[in-house]
Amino acid sequence: MELLWSNKVLAAKDISKIIKEYIGWEKNTTYTVIKRLIDKGAIIREDPGFLCKAAIPKRTIQIIETQALLNKLYNGSLSNFLTEYIGNQTLSTSEVLELERIINEYKL
Incomplete structure (x- = not known):
């Protein structure tokens, strides 16, 4: 969420790369967390490009x-x-x- 609050909109692939570098999570783990946050209404997904933005300030x-x-x-x-x-x-x-x-x- 910090990434989205500071960057406004990011592609899921870019989130995955950043998280891999700083936390060490694999792509699948990051995508699972993104999906859960989308399901909870915390992140909005925009297509094309699987763009993510925070839905909650x-x-x-x-x-x-x-x-x-x-x-x-x-x-x-x-x-x-x-x-x-x-x-x-x-x-x-x-x-x-x-x-x-x-x-x-x-x-x-």
Whole structure:
């Protein structure tokens, strides 16, 4: 998906070559994953040339995955996550001020 988000449209054969170089997957494995993503509606296939493009924006996936992570690890609680995460960090004054700015921006 990262390839498609950054390149907009790629031929499946080009995706396969890139994935082979970086991950080591064979062509059949890559094509199987592409097919599954097409079936799930994450990728749109265009012909001729078996061109692939993302059907779902990266930001949408980030939102879904972030919520799933919060649900899985922190019972859906953003405050529990922030307490745990920030409690294990050494924050600079500028980072604290930036977090305060962000929180103030989203106050009701």
